[in-house]
Amino acid sequence: MAMTSSSQVARLLALVPYLQAHPDADLEQTAQVFHVPARQLVADLKVLWFCGLPGGMPGDLIEVDMDALAEGRIRLDNADFLSRPLRLSVEEAMSLIVALGAIQDMAGSDLAPAVSSARAKLEAVFGANHRIGVSLQAGEEAVRAALAGALGAGQTVRLTYHGASRGSTTHPVVEPASLATRDGYGYLTAWSRDRNDWRTYRLDRVSEVTLMSDPVGDHGEPPALGSGWLDDRPEAARVVVDVTPAGRWIVEYHPTVAVEERDDGITRVQLLVADPAWLRRLLLRLGPAVVRVDPPQAARSAIEAAREALDGQGRGGDVEDA
Amino acid sequence: MNLTICLLMARRFVEREQIREMVTGYHGLSDAAFERTFERDKDELRALGVPVETGSNSTLFPDELGYRIRRRDFELPEIDFSPAELAALGVASSVWDDARREGDAVTALAKLRAAGLDPDVERVAGFAPSVAAREPAFESLWRATVAARPVTFVYKGVARVVEPWRLLSHHGAWYLIGYDRTRAAGRSFKVSRIDGVPSTASGQVSAPDPAEVARHVASLAAKRDKEAIVAVRDGAAHELVRFAEPVTVDVPAGFSGWRIKTSSDAGEIASYGSDVIVLEPASLVAAVTAHLEAVASWR
Numbered sequence: 001m002a003m004t005s006s007s008q009v010a011r012l013l014a015l016v017p018y019l020q021a022h023p024d025a026d027l028e029q030t031a032q033v034f035h036v037p038a039r040q041l042v043a044d045l046k047v048l049w050f051c052g053l054p055g056g057m058p059g060d061l062i063e064v065d066m067d068a069l070a071e072g073r074i075r076l077d078n079a080d081f082l083s084r085p086l087r088l089s090v091e092e093a094m095s096l097i098v099a100l101g102a103i104q105d106m107a108g109s110d111l112a113p114a115v116s117s118a119r120a121k122l123e124a125v126f127g128a129n130h131r132i133g134v135s136l137q138a139g140e141e142a143v144r145a146a147l148a149g150a151l152g153a154g155q156t157v158r159l160t161y162h163g164a165s166r167g168s169t170t171h172p173v174v175e176p177a178s179l180a181t182r183d184g185y186g187y188l189t190a191w192s193r194d195r196n197d198w199r200t201y202r203l204d205r206v207s208e209v210t211l212m213s214d215p216v217g218d219h220g221e222p223p224a225l226g227s228g229w230l231d232d233r234p235e236a237a238r239v240v241v242d243v244t245p246a247g248r249w250i251v252e253y254h255p256t257v258a259v260e261e262r263d264d265g266i267t268r269v270q271l272l273v274a275d276p277a278w279l280r281r282l283l284l285r286l287g288p289a290v291v292r293v294d295p296p297q298a299a300r301s302a303i304e305a306a307r308e309a310l311d312g313q314g315r316g317g318d319v320e321d322a
Numbered sequence: 323m324n325l326t327i328c329l330l331m332a333r334r335f336v337e338r339e340q341i342r343e344m345v346t347g348y349h350g351l352s353d354a355a356f357e358r359t360f361e362r363d364k365d366e367l368r369a370l371g372v373p374v375e376t377g378s379n380s381t382l383f384p385d386e387l388g389y390r391i392r393r394r395d396f397e398l399p400e401i402d403f404s405p406a407e408l409a410a411l412g413v414a415s416s417v418w419d420d421a422r423r424e425g426d427a428v429t430a431l432a433k434l435r436a437a438g439l440d441p442d443v444e445r446v447a448g449f450a451p452s453v454a455a456r457e458p459a460f461e462s463l464w465r466a467t468v469a470a471r472p473v474t475f476v477y478k479g480v481a482r483v484v485e486p487w488r489l490l491s492h493h494g495a496w497y498l499i500g501y502d503r504t505r506a507a508g509r510s511f512k513v514s515r516i517d518g519v520p521s522t523a524s525g526q527v528s529a530p531d532p533a534e535v536a537r538h539v540a541s542l543a544a545k546r547d548k549e550a551i552v553a554v555r556d557g558a559a560h561e562l563v564r565f566a567e568p569v570t571v572d573v574p575a576g577f578s579g580w581r582i583k584t585s586s587d588a589g590e591i592a593s594y595g596s597d598v599i600v601l602e603p604a605s606l607v608a609a610v611t612a613h614l615e616a617v618a619s620w621r
Contacts, residue, residue, distance in 0.1 A: 010370050010429065013326065018436035033435055035428045084397040085436035089371045092430035094468050095423045099414035102491070103451045107410070111449070114406035118414075121401055131467050134453050134491040151448045162560030169557040180450040184494025207560065285593035288616040299620055305595035306617035312574070312596045 010086075011036070012044055016062070017085045019076040027072040045069065048076075093126035102134035106179065106186055108148030138186030139203035144179070146209035147188055151176045154216050156193075160208035161201055174199065175216035191219045198222050239273045240294040242266050247289025250282065266291055273298070280305055325363045326372060326391070335377050335388025364389070372396050398437050405442060408434075412441030413449060420455040423464075457496055459516040463489055466520070470527045472503070475520035477511055480504065484511070485527040487535050492542040499538040501528060510538045550584050550591075551602040553577040558597035571601060588613040 011034055018033070019025055031038040045064045065075035088096075100119040107115045123129070138144060150157045158173050174190035177198075181187065186203035198219070238257065243250065248267050251259050258270040273279045276298075283290060283302035293299040325345055341360070342348045348356055364374050373395050376387055403411065415431035418424040431441070455464070459475065466473040467486040474483045485501040487508070496513040508530065553573040554563050563580045571579035577599070584590060588609035591598050600607045 009326075009366065011432075013370065013372075014429065014432045014436045016436075018432065021436060021438040034432050035425075084393075085433040086371055086396060087398050088430045088433060089426070090468055091465075092426045092433075095418065095426035096411060096414050096430050099417035099423075099427060099453065100410060102417055102453045103410070103413055103449075106451050107413075107449070111406065111410055111413075114404065115410040115414075118403060118407035118410045121403065121407070125399055125401055129468070131470075131487065132464070132489045135493070136451075137493055148449075169560060176448075178448040178450055181452050182494075183454060184491065186451075205560065207564070280595070281593045284595055284614075284617060285589040287589050287592055287613040289589075290617075290620075293620070296621075302617055303620050306592075306614040309592070309596040309599075310611065310614050310618055312599050 008044060008047065012048060013082070014085045015041075015044060016048065016076070016079050016082045019074055020079060020083050023075070024068075025074045027069065027074055030074060041074075042069065045074065048079075088122075088126060090126065093122055094129065094132065097122050097126070097129070098132050098134060102136065102181075105136050106138050106144065106181055109145055110148070110152075136181055136184055136186055137204050138181065139206055143203060143206045143209055144186070146211065147176055147179060147203075147206075150209070150211055151179065156212045156214045156216055157190075158210040158212055159201060159206050160210075162205045162207065172199070172201075173212065174201070175219070177216075177219075177222040179203075189222045191216070191222070237273050237298070239271050239279060239298045240292075241269050241271060241283075241286075241290060242292040242294075243269060243286060244289050244291060247286045250286065254282070276301055284309075325360075326367060335375075335390045337388045341389065367391075398433055400437075401434075401439075403434075403439055408439055408441040413451065417451050417453050418455070419452045420460070422461060423455060453491060454494070455491075455496060457513040457516070459513050459518070459520050460496055462520045462522075463496075463498055463513060463516075466522060467498075472523040472525050472527060473520040474523040476517040477515060479517075483523045484509070485525075487527075487530040488539065489513075490539065490542065497542055499535060501530065508534045508538060510541065548584050548586055548606070549581065550600060550606050551579065551581050552591070553599040553601060554580055554594075555597040559594045562591075562594065562598065574599070592617070 015030075015034065018030070022030070027038050027041060031041045034041065036044075048062050049064050062079045063077035065073075065077070068075045097119055100115050100122070104112065104115050104119075147157070149155075156173060156175050158171055161170050161172055162168075163170060173193045174188075175193070176188055176190045178189045179186065180189065188201045188203060188206070190199060190201065191197075192199040241247075241250070243266065245265060245267075250256075251267065251269060254271065256269055257272055260268040262268060271279075279298060280301045283293065283299055284305060290299075325341070325347075336344075338360070342356055348359065351359060367374055372391055375390050375392060377390070378387055411431060411434065415427040416424075418427055435441075455461075463473060463486065465471075467489040470486070472483055472485045474481065476482070481504070483503040484498065485503065486498060487501065488497075488499040490497050490499065498511045498513055498516075500509065500511075501507070502509040551569060551571060552562070553571065555577055562582055562584075566580040566582040569579045569581045573579050579601070584606075588606065591600055591606070591610050592613040600610050
């Protein structure tokens with residue numbers, strides 16, 4: 001059994017009132033509520049079986065209907081003395097309060113008022129504390145509202161999307177499947193009609209959502225948003241970039257394979273690169289902070305882009321309306 | 323568990339010897355083993371948030387100590403959540419991409435469900451926000467910030483003692499803002515740059531000046547306080563021109579003129595390559611040109 005006895009006691013103290021509030025509960029469903037496997041729950045119930053009023057008379061014990069349990073139902077008797085759950089601990093309440101704060105920005109207009117009032121009610125009981133907060137980059141309210149509406153109605157949309165790596169604007173027609181956040185950014189997962197595959201779109205790069213009349217098709221479950229883009233790109237190439245302290249920030253902003261701090265103050269960063277345009281922009285941005293790129297040809301595109309840009313700088317005329 | 327039930331059932335203080343007799347789990351233990359087990363159980367209960375009170379029922383013999391749990395200190399108070407609020411709490415309980423926070427949020431939701439408050443998860447299908455906390459220093463900073471306790475850690479090679487004011491996630495990275503006793507000033511710290519795991523320090527957290535906290539919070543966002551006039555290739559560099567004001571300037575074909583807010587980092591504009599041409603101010607033109615020349619000279 002992986003659980004320690006103290007977390008088991010904590011669970012039992014919530015389980016007993018839960019089972020009284022949910023008579024004839026389903027074993028699998030209850031296990032999901034408590035995020036434990038069903039066999040752990042059965043073990044918990046066997047512990048309960050031996051608990052009860054001190055004194056040890058048979059009628060004083062909590063009764064678990066073992067026949068019903070074998071059929072996946074939980075029936076509990078003689079546990080009336082424990083009908084209310086424990087208070088939330090400060091840690092537990094804060095975990096919910098901070099999470100509510102984090103989803104406030106992402107919630108559509110249907111959910112947002114409930115998010116803030118639920119938070120206010122928790123804070124009224126467990127203490128208001130704004131010491132911990134999460135801010136997300138989730139784009140414009142109108143974009144999120146339109147997408148949430150399309151999701152609810154099962155409608156296809158046309159996005160005006162500004163891809164980062166290519167710096168260009170596209171107008172993909174997509175079937176929205178879910179809104180999610182990862183690493184501080186909001187994303188739309190949708191079925192792309194152009195690509196005939198699932199795609200994710202960063203919400204702050206969507207500037208317009210046009211509702212279309214056709215309903216969405218059935219494409220099965222959308223893939224879960226990975227914990228980082230590294231997970232999704234097995235075909236990516238490894239590139240090593242040596243940077244001076246001025247370029248060390250990339251370690252915190254981009255997923256890395258390996259980071260080595262060298263004695264000479266240089267940081268050697270190993271990146272997985274799936275999109276050459278992304279690497280080109282990163283190198284252009286770092287500029288003089290880059291000491292070395294390996295393999296050297298990985299930098300070729302950035303060098304060419306810099307030369308092209310230098311030709312262009314100076315092509316602008318005088319400012320007439322400054 | 324049996325100790326909890328025993329103490330919950332009793333309306334009065336229960337003496338230690340009575341507990342030993344009543345709780346089946348304590349039968350057959352030696353005096354020393356009973357003492358150890360009883361103390362451990364009491365500590366566990368307190369850690370779970372079940373306060374065990376010590377006191378006496380008798381005014382005549384106040385030395386006869388007993389134990390009890392006061393139900394109202396221990397039970398979840400009635401909170402009236404609407405179905406929409408419960409749906410929001412259901413989403414909130416699944417937000418954390420961090421084992422400890424997720425565990426706490428799941429337990430919290432299980433307790434609410436135990437009080438008969440069941441969220442309807444179908445209501446919020448297709449909405450799956452997530453907040454990660456992968457920084458090794460996060461857990462102890464979370465605890466210290468919640469409990470308002472000073473912490474000590476090594477940052478940029480210097481050992482600091484910091485009174486936490488705020489722990490904030492900005493664009494996916496956690497920051498601690500607090501009073502740095504070592505530097506005798508308010509400071510913000512990027513949690514990922516803290517070496518090792520912070521430990522608690524002595525003393526109190528002094529109340530911060532709200533204006534100073536606000537200043538540090540604002541500094542987490544990139545400072546775009548420089549104004550510039552740029553020519554941007556149509557349809558490109560959307561992030562740069564999104565909140566910009568169009569200006570009428572002489573630009574190459576296929577470009578438009580914009581007045582933008584930018585940071586003092588020339589790399590931001592250089593990263594757009596030939597899609598963005600700086601027109602003004604001259605200092606930024608020079609900085610971007612120098613930046614691009616550095617890249618063009620790589621071999």
